Amino acid sequence: MEQTETPPQDCECGVHPSVFYLLATLLLTSCSTAMLCAAIMTDHWEHVVWEHAALAALANASNTALQWLLDEKVAKIEEPGRKGGGTFLVPMNGGIWTMCVSLEEEEVTILSRAGFPTEPLCTNYLADNEDEEPRADWQHRMQNLSISCALVCLIVLGSAALVGAFGVCKHQISAVLITGVMYLLAGLFAMFTLMIIHFKRIQRVSSRGSSHGDDTGDGVVGNQAPAIPLLSAREFSTSWSLELGWGGVALASLTSLLWILLSKIMRYNPISAMLL
Template identity: 45%
Template sequence: MASQGTHPACLFLALTLLVTTAATMILCSAILTNHWEVITFEKAEVEAIAAKHNATHTLTWLWGGKVGMVSIKLHQPLKLRRQDVGSQAYMGSRSHSLRFRRQTTKSIYLVPMHGGIWTLCVGLSVQEQTELQDRGFPLTGCLNYLSPHFAVNGEKNDWIQRMQNLSISCALVCCILLGASAVVGTFGIIKRQISAVLITGVMYILAATFGLFCLSIMHFKRKTKKDCGVLDSQVTPEYSSARVFQTGWSLDLGWGGVVTCLVAALLWLLLARIMRYNPISLS
């Protein structure tokens, strides 16, 4: 009879561990992936901007419209043409009038990117990144938001910088809580400590709360189309308006992780109540 009484409790324990493992894996996967936001350029708007500046801007689409390359004609400031001493003496006070303007060309690249809580990555294949780097595009792979590129004075958007720091802080707290709850929960089950099981449930509630903060910050941090440092340094201001920020699949995965964490927290609290009146034997 005793074994029949403990059987439902063991099934509930197995369900709790299964949901807890799923919640931890889903939320950690969302935090560590870098598809929280997808950054693209509106093709029609880019073409309209290039047509507006058709005298100086030449637009070329690469790889079937995946990347836009804009060649911009620049005029260098007026410079004094170098003259020999005899000509300067002959011209006298009119020597300052011999100035010229040199024309150069600057190329900017409208490249799709995707970013996470920690990093910003170029949304191209390795071969495409290599070819684009040969053309002069300076970025490849992924850059960490805490790298010096994002801390250059004069290229920093304070709002974006604060939101990135807050999201990173919330993600770190989530990881710490998930790791600590695994230790406390294992101890509570092995030693049959009801207080440790209760604490595990509370820690999963806290992890879900900070996960919710992180999700909200990542969802609402793009209140403008400007960015700090790296993104804005690659395009001219007129093409920044054609940039589009969209949420990616990592954000959806994060919402799933938060909901599953809340379910796991409820199961841990119910498990503590069951253990109070029906002790679980692991032998």
């Protein structure tokens, strides 16, 4: 009896298109998470500099003697009868919960010869330091609110990573959908942080001509009292951490959409079937 040979069947070795969608989702998720975390953890959200022309005019008007140091990068207020120490007007850069002097170690060493303090050059807004000058009440509230939003964003990002990994590995559609919602929430809280930081100095801008428009000690190292007539010469500007944060918010919103669509895809094409 002759046996009928079954013609060989072609093996389909192609990769399911949904696998590429999954990989793209994971890649974008990593990028958005890294951008948001980097933006929150870096300390270049805003820069504080002193406008030389305005500072010189205010110093002349208030009979304040200034000594320029480091190629006019730092100004020292000359106080008659005072030896050592003094008040220094310096550039600074700040993050969500820190404000640091924008000087190199070598520059700080040189300034120390003129009485510049060598103690920690960063102010931590999270620390409750009673020795520091009190910040304006409105600005203190906004600072605390931005810190709270940033911390919530970090917590949500960490939780979303765990839930997303569980949903993909265990093929849980509900977990994948929740991950999409969590990234949307992370982007929302990050946007709140960005908006608060962006408009934190709005009172300062609106009261440009007043020396008390922003009564914080940002940009001043030492006794703040002699610098009060000169405070309106400060310039506040946002920096690259803020731009990085906006990019992270945009990617987080897109990531949220991809995770939600991934849950729809998994409903009809389980991940296990994609990978086999």
